[in-house]
Amino acid sequence: REIDLVEFLDGIIERFEMLEKENIVLSRSFPDSVIPVQLDTDKMTQVLDNIISNAMKYSPEGGTITASVTIIGRKVKVSISDEGVGIPKNNVSKIFDRFFRVDRARSRDLGGTGLGLAIAKEIVLAHGGDIWAESEWGQGTTIHFTLPLRKVKEGQR
Ligand code: ATP
Ligand code: MG
Numbered sequence: 001r002e003i004d005l006v007e008f009l010d011g012i013i014e015r016f017e018m019l020e021k022e023n024i025v026l027s028r029s030f031p032d033s034v035i036p037v038q039l040d041t042d043k044m045t046q047v048l049d050n051i052i053s054n055a056m057k058y059s060p061e062g063g064t065i066t067a068s069v070t071i072i073g074r075k076v077k078v079s080i081s082d083e084g085v086g087i088p089k090n091n092v093s094k095i096f097d098r099f100f101r102v103d104r105a106r107s108r109d110l111g112g113t114g115l116g117l118a119i120a121k122e123i124v125l126a127h128g129g130d131i132w133a134e135s136e137w138g139q140g141t142t143i144h145f146t147l148p149l150r151k152v153k154e155g156q157r
Contacts, residue, residue, distance in 0.1 A: 002150060005035040005076060006069060012048050013067060016056075023061050029068035035076050036150035043123045050116035051080045051143045057112075058084035058141070075129070076149050081142040087135040095133055096121045120145075 013026050055065045063083040070077045087095060087102055094100045099114040117131075124131040124145045131145040 001041060002036055002038050003041065005037045005039075005078070005147070006030045008039075008041065008044070009048070009067060009069065009078070012045060012052070016052055024056055024059055025062075025064045027064055027066045029066060031069060031071065035069060035071070037076060037147050038150060039127055039147065040123075044127070047120040047123050047145070048078075048080075050120050054116065054143075055080055055082035055084065055141070058082065060084065071149065072146070074149050075146040077144055077146045079142050079144045081140060083140040086137040086139050086141055087133065088137050089135075092133050092135050096131065117143075 009030065010028070013028060017026055052065065052067075059065060059082045065083075066079075066081045068079045068081075070079070091100075091102050095102070096117045098118040100118075101112075101114040121131050124147075128148045129146040131143070133141060133143050135141040
């Protein structure tokens, strides 16, 4: 289905804002233009739900989570950044592996199975995109993923 990515992301973030969890601020940095993408909205909701709920799980009280959208050539990049605990450098690429969790004890307390990002990766790849993480231990984490762009229409929403 062809949809406007910005409108879709707005809807997802608004749902998280209604949960009003632990004083975490959600901030958005989206372009003004319509970003047409072809996607399975149920599956992409699952991807974003996991990435955003991870960001919330590992964020301190009062932390900011920023969602941004950038167009890079014929792709659109979605980035979700947090100011949380971060991931040790040697583990950054492993978080997309099935059942991988950085610190078993820490992760056990926070719940979950370690499958969320493995499923997210599968879904993003099936959409013709890519997914990766950037993280600084103790500073925060950004999960980036790309999607192929449909022809961008001129004009503002
Ligand atoms: P599930 O998603 O199945 O409920 P989970 O959240 O532990 O469980 P993933 O979403 O696959 O599993 O994430 C894998 C691991 O990567 C997490 O256990 C955590 O150690 C680390 N991780 C993921 N996102 C973040 C983040 N934003 N900040 C710090 N660590 C993260
Ligand atoms: Mg998860």
